[in-house]
Amino acid sequence: PEASVQLAISGMTCVACAQRIEKVLNRLPGVAANVNFATETASVRFPAGSLQTDDLIAAVRRAGYDASVQS
Numbered sequence: 001p002e003a004s005v006q007l008a009i010s011g012m013t014c015v016a017c018a019q020r021i022e023k024v025l026n027r028l029p030g031v032a033a034n035v036n037f038a039t040e041t042a043s044v045r046f047p048a049g050s051l052q053t054d055d056l057i058a059a060v061r062r063a064g065y066d067a068s069v070q071s
């Protein structure tokens with residue numbers, strides 16, 4: 001089943017940072033991500049059967065930023 005999560009992203013200093021993170025997330029199979037630089041958030045839809053929220057966060061961290069689940 002498809003799940004969705006809203007992430008708070010930190011460490012973005014320009015609009016290209018958001019595009020970078022979006023690419024990194026969208027490279028994961030089945031993921032559809034939208035990163036908003038202004039609000040420092042990411043809306044992510046992902047296949048819950050093969051990925052977990054932690055996988056999304058790990059991908060963001062590997063790219064040099066940080067992410068946490070937005071409550």
Ligand code: 9UX
Nearest residue numbers: 012013014015016017
């Ligand atoms: Mo521009 Mo954002 O180099 O790191 S992509 S500041």
